[in-house]
Amino acid sequence: MGRIFSLLFLLILSSQGHALQTDSSSSTALTPLLEQLPSTKLRAMGPLIEKIAQVKDVKTRHILQLMLDGELYYIKANKQLVQAVKAENRQYQLTDALTTEPVSVVKKSKISKVKTNNRLRSSLRSLIAKIDLTDDDKEVRLQAVKQLLDSPTKASTATISELIDKEPDQEVQELMQATMALQQLRDGEISEQITALNTLSGSLQPAVKNTIVNLLSNLQEGDLTEQQASLKLALQQTLDSIESQASFYGFIENIFFGLSLGSVLLLAAIGLAITFGVMGVINMAHGEMIMLGAYTTYVIQIAFPSIIEYSLLIAVPAAFLVSGLVGILIERGVIRFLKGRPLETLLATFGISLILQQLVRTVFSPLNRQVISPEWMSGSWQINPIFSLTFNRLYIILFSIMVFVSLLLILKKSSLGLHVRAVSQNRDMARALSIKSDWVDAITFGLGSGIAGIAGVVLSQLTNVGPNLGQAYIIDSFLVVVFGGVGNLWGTLVAAMSLGLTNKFLEPVTGSVLANIIVLVGLVLFIQKRPKGLFPQKGRAAD
């Protein structure tokens, strides 16, 4: 029989021949069973699919899943098993069920569905679950249990109780226990329910909470027997403990989000803390330095599409150089002529920011550009079912601290840092001691701008890269620097983090826009009270 079919396949679909040959050799045990599928009656289908499920083959699961999804068809002419998906004009796109290679597009009348019914579907489900639960990969098993946990049935608990003792991994085993307990909680007697609750008390799965809430709302109505009352009490206690844990993790999550927002603010503001704080130059084009950094990332990804994974690692130094050089250019070309005239500097640099924005608009188009996140930046660290930390935010926090520390080291330990501090404290004296103050100015400004460029690389991972990217951060950055105390890097750190945290803790209460406004108004009021910021500079350098 099988040979004849293979021959038929070869004759009719010669193009498919090669794939079929190689494939049929690997699924020899499966093929004869599958060939029975089109002709089997519904009644005999149950034992057949169980036999199929027992075959250890990579294709087995795929076939069963197709059957469950109602996409498993066979071609009437040759009984070939195919996956049929609706295409245009009432046609069906056929894909070979075994080889997953496209076959052809045909009318509905040419194909026929492999019969299933509800009973079959539920056994299909548990068969698939069983296949997954016995998979060698731990992740697959974990996913399978999680799926069962969402809607546990008697059948699935039976499957699990068979497998639970053989399960080598503790995490999967615990989930299995939770699934069984949840099933009991749903369908068991009251005494069983109470014991199940004990098992579930530490579980944070959303399904557990939903079930408890449902049961509780059912118990609200009418008079309760003594047993029901004790069940209600137990339910309530478990729910309380789940909710207190949830609010605890919510709190931690808020702190995490706040810190990550704070790190973004820190990165955006720290360059300004150097140019504005240390040098006393008001650079309204600082936001555009950030924007240039973000566009540098974009350009690098466009220029080297083959190494997207490492593009950020290249983009960081590249953005530092691009923004830094533009910064030096601005300092040499404009700012140095406006020394000691802060308001004019403000206006001139604002003009530069307009020019840079329009430049980017003309070169790259006014639309937002898409910057790709590399694989290692996406994903998250799942700590428990309701709490996870996303990798990109985690990296950003770490990265911003790294930048902060290295900047602190440069300013405090290197000879350049010494010169920068000397010039900012007493320019004439520094010059008298043979420090080239012009050169120091240019390099410092370049450093501050370069760090803004690095901030742009980071921001390109979080928001859209567009010509207005910088404008969104300029006011925030200035406020962070002023709030922290001008000329004080530690102040900038504290200010950025506390602003980030305040924002994130206000957000759930007030909504993000209002939170933004409250923070702004609060800052303005704070600066009225303490014009020198959180950590004012003391001594001679102060004025």
Add this chain to the structure above:
Amino acid sequence: MTTQVSESNKTNSLFSSKNPLHLTIGILLITTVLVTLGNLLFPEGSALHVSDYTVSLLGKYLCYALLALAVDLVWGYCGILSLGHGAFFTLGGYAMGMYLMRQIGDRGVYGNPDLPDFMVFLNWTELPWFWAGSDSVLWMVCMVFLGPGLLAFIFGSLAFRSRVSGVYLSIMTQAMTYALMLAFFRNEMGFGGNNGLTDFKEIFGFSLQSPSTKLSLFIATAIALAIAYGICHFIVNSKMGRVVTAIRDAESRVRFVGYKPEHYKVWIFVVSAMLAGLAGALYVPQVGIINPGEFSPLNSIEMVIWVAVGGRNSLYGAIIGAVLVSYAKTRFTAIMPEAWLFALGGLFVLVTLLLPKGIAGLLPTIKQRLITKKDAPDTQQKGAKL
């Protein structure tokens, strides 16, 4: 030599004493009369005809000029660089917008006689408390001055008392207008959210679409500008104005002499905010819309560049700057929209680097050159030496 010096003194006095007041108001009135005549007497198609569109455009420029005057008063004469005057301008505009909104009555899309369209859209059943009375002219006039004035008073007295000055103050004013922008973008604020207030029908019973109303609004703006110019001129030349100028130049000394600089600063800040509010109120009926975009920090900073181009420390300079830059903007955005921001940005850089006193700073020099050339062509070399 001596004749030369006295001559240059005379030319300076031409521009610094009472003359610019008469000259500016004179030029303003003549322009207004000419535009009015051009619009009314000459038929369309005639070379001398001034179209309704041009009248509206000129009216808009004059609003900007009034606004520039307000900025100049605090920046040029008191040294307070406000990057938040757009907030006062827009608040004045909103006060007028609210009044115009109520004048629509039941002619809106939803036909509700009491509620503006956007409130009906938000399913509100009654006017919020801060809209109470907004259908009366008196209320509108009060709010045009009170709204911006109060904000300036609160902000100013807080800021100046704690001696926030210079760049810090500039950034804080910018933060103020930014915060207001975010707030007004919210629908819950009750000012029309994103779309702002628009679809106005009439003002004081006259249709806003009719040419005669447009012309009247233009004339009203010109008169307002002339009066405001007079007031500013008076303030600047009064004793108080001298103290204010002294504060700009040496705040500590003024304090040591026994004045309270913060009082003067708050006072001039409030006056300036009210003028800005008036400009906004005149602006809204002529352009037909007011929305939170007017709060954007870029707008406020554009006002500053008008004054910088025209020349701060000179009232007529502010007017020249506002009109010139706005005209350039109209032309540029029509011909090459891309180039406008380049031009504006370049203007910022060039003016601050090369022309710190603006156009008004150039005028006396040019005038002096002309006089030197005409009167004594042979002493040109001497003049160059001077």
